[in-house]
Amino acid sequence: MGMSVWDCCVEEALAKLGLLQLLRSLRPITPSLEKLNPEASIEAKKDDELKVFDEMQPWDRASVEVEIAESTVQKWLLDIPSSGDEIVTEGGAIKCLVEHPHQFKKLVLFSGNDYLGLSSHPTIGRAAAKAALEHRMGPRGSALICGYTFHHRLLESSLAKLKKKEDCLLCPTGFAANMALMVAIGNIGSLLTEGKASFDDQKIAIFSDSLNHASIIDGIRLAERQRNVKLFIYTHCDMAHLNDLLSSCTLTKKVVVTDSLFSMDGDFAPMKELAMLRKKHGFLLVIDDAHGTFVCGKNGGGVAEMFNCERDVDICVGTLSKAAGCFGGFIACSKRWKLLIQSRGRSFIFSTAAPIPLIAAGHAAVLVAKKEMWRRREIWNRVQDFRDLTGIPIQSPIISLIVGSEGKALKASRHLLKSGFHVTAIRPPTVPANSCRLRVTLSATHTTEDVKKLTSALLQCIRFQDIAINGNSNRFARL
Numbered sequence: 328m329g330m331s332v333w334d335c336c337v338e339e340a341l342a343k344l345g346l347l348q349l350l351r352s353l354r355p356i357t358p359s360l361e362k363l364n365p366e367a368s369i370e371a372k373k374d375d376e377l378k379v380f381d382e383m384q385p386w387d388r389a390s391v392e393v394e395i396a397e398s399t400v401q402k403w404l405l406d407i408p409s410s411g412d413e414i415v416t417e418g419g420a421i422k423c424l425v426e427h428p429h430q431f432k433k434l435v436l437f438s439g440n441d442y443l444g445l446s447s448h449p450t451i452g453r454a455a456a457k458a459a460l461e462h463r464m465g466p467r468g469s470a471l472i473c474g475y476t477f478h479h480r481l482l483e484s485s486l487a488k489l490k491k492k493e494d495c496l497l498c499p500t501g502f503a504a505n506m507a508l509m510v511a512i513g514n515i516g517s518l519l520t521e522g523k524a525s526f527d528d529q530k531i532a533i534f535s536d537s538l539n540h541a542s543i544i545d546g547i548r549l550a551e552r553q554r555n556v557k558l559f560i561y562t563h564c565d566m567a568h569l570n571d572l573l574s575s576c577t578l579t580k581k582v583v584v585t586d587s588l589f590s591m592d593g594d595f596a597p598m599k600e601l602a603m604l605r606k607k608h609g610f611l612l613v614i615d616d617a618h619g620t621f622v623c624g625k626n627g628g629g630v631a632e633m634f635n636c637e638r639d640v641d642i643c644v645g646t647l648s649k650a651a652g653c654f655g656g657f658i659a660c661s662k663r664w665k666l667l668i669q670s671r672g673r674s675f676i677f678s679t680a681a682p683i684p685l686i687a688a689g690h691a692a693v694l695v696a697k698k699e700m701w702r703r704r705e706i707w708n709r710v711q712d713f714r715d716l717t718g719i720p721i722q723s724p725i726i727s728l729i730v731g732s733e734g735k736a737l738k739a740s741r742h743l744l745k746s747g748f749h750v751t752a753i754r755p756p757t758v759p760a761n762s763c764r765l766r767v768t769l770s771a772t773h774t775t776e777d778v779k780k781l782t783s784a785l786l787q788c789i790r791f792q793d794i795a796i797n798g799n800s801n802r803f804a805r806l
Contacts (some may be wrong), residue, residue: 349670383705435773440648464682531581647692
């Protein structure tokens with residue numbers, strides 16, 4: 328089944344929604360500057376220059392250097408549950424950090440998703456502050472009612488251009504984006520069979536990688552409740568298994584959905600092979616590029632750009648909450664798909680649109696991430712540093728060091744905490760039992776010295792040679 332047939336399916340679904348008067352529109356509005364701040368319209372014309380830098384600046388370190396209360400450290404070391412109440416606050420402000428700095432321990436963060444270190448970038452911060460001064464939070468309502476502004480449209484356009492797609496739909500989070508997309512896909516089956524006898528051969532077949540993100544899994548579960556979706560799970564990154572499932576499936580409408588860069592294992596989906604299978608079987612290819620966007624590819628276009636197969640990806644889900652250092656999710660797709668998702672994706676329809684300052688920060692982040700190419704160069708240099716220092720052939724800035732039991736993972740995490748590193752133990756239900764791990768993530772704002780110190784601390788609790796054979800999650804590191 329060629330992609331033109333999928334276009335026909337979407338067109339038919341949109342026609343049904345039109346007849347049912349269920350198509351929903353996004354109509355951008357612009358808040359009045361003069362009413363909020365008479366000087367804002369004048370100031371808005373000043374200082375609009377996008378300031379970028381060609382190397383790391385002192386403030387970049389704020390993205391990887393954190394402080395943690397000693398009371399929290401002790402609870403962590405003793406594995407005592409915490410509700411975050413160790414910080415003493417007074418009048419809504421943190422009191423003990425200022426008055427008692429000795430009560431805090433400084434740590435280097437090796438567990439976040441701020442891959443480019445953009446969360447501390449002054450240009451992005453200024454964009455948010457400027458938008459807040461000019462517009463405050465902006466209209467509060469769902470995007471379909473009054474929350475969609477010119478700023479939202481500007482960000483969508485920049486993301487569509489980054490992903491080389493016709494359009495883009497902003498969502499509250501990356502989780503909500505996957506939920507909205509999967510539910511919309513399920514809706515196609517419902518709309519096309521409405522008023523007709525339901526037959527199994529009219530269903531939509533969704534093929535999902537066994538290690539896909541929870542948001543994809545939950546989205547598919549909701550889609551299945553419409554009873555027009557049939558789910559097939561293929562072994563992680565196993566293209567032979569996927570090909571067998573596709574070949575034996577008699578359904579004509581097929582969708583393959585996968586993470587592009589897997590968040591817990593740090594490996595890439597086999598994009599080249601997926602592109603070949605797409606040509607063979609004619610399925611709709613959906614990728615969740617949450618961890619690849621801005622990190623991979625010359626321009627930060629993501630994993631599809633890195634593997635030179637952007638045209639083979641039909642729909643790309645992404646986030647601004649990781650390498651962009653901001654917040655929110657998006658779906659880059661065709662205009663047809665956007666109209667369908669905004670009309671049927673419940674997690675989009677029934678969520679309040681993001682405040683204008685967050686959107687302004689996201690737009691600035693897209694521009695900065697594209698222009699400051701040194702950040703991508705540096706993060707991949709850190710990946711090479713880790714390879715050289717450990718002998719582990721890691722593929723990406725996400726490093727999965729599987730130690731097996733929960734107790735071993737916690738012991739290793741506590742050792743790193745004592746050594747001055749923030750690396751959390753990943754345990755069930757995030758990962759399967761007996762595959763507990765340390766999930767180490769690298770950033771463009773880490774230095775080679777940071778990585779050397781980290782690997783030195785890791786060597787005291789993990790034997791690298793035990794996982795250096797294939798560098799995959801099928802082998803456990805020994806403590």
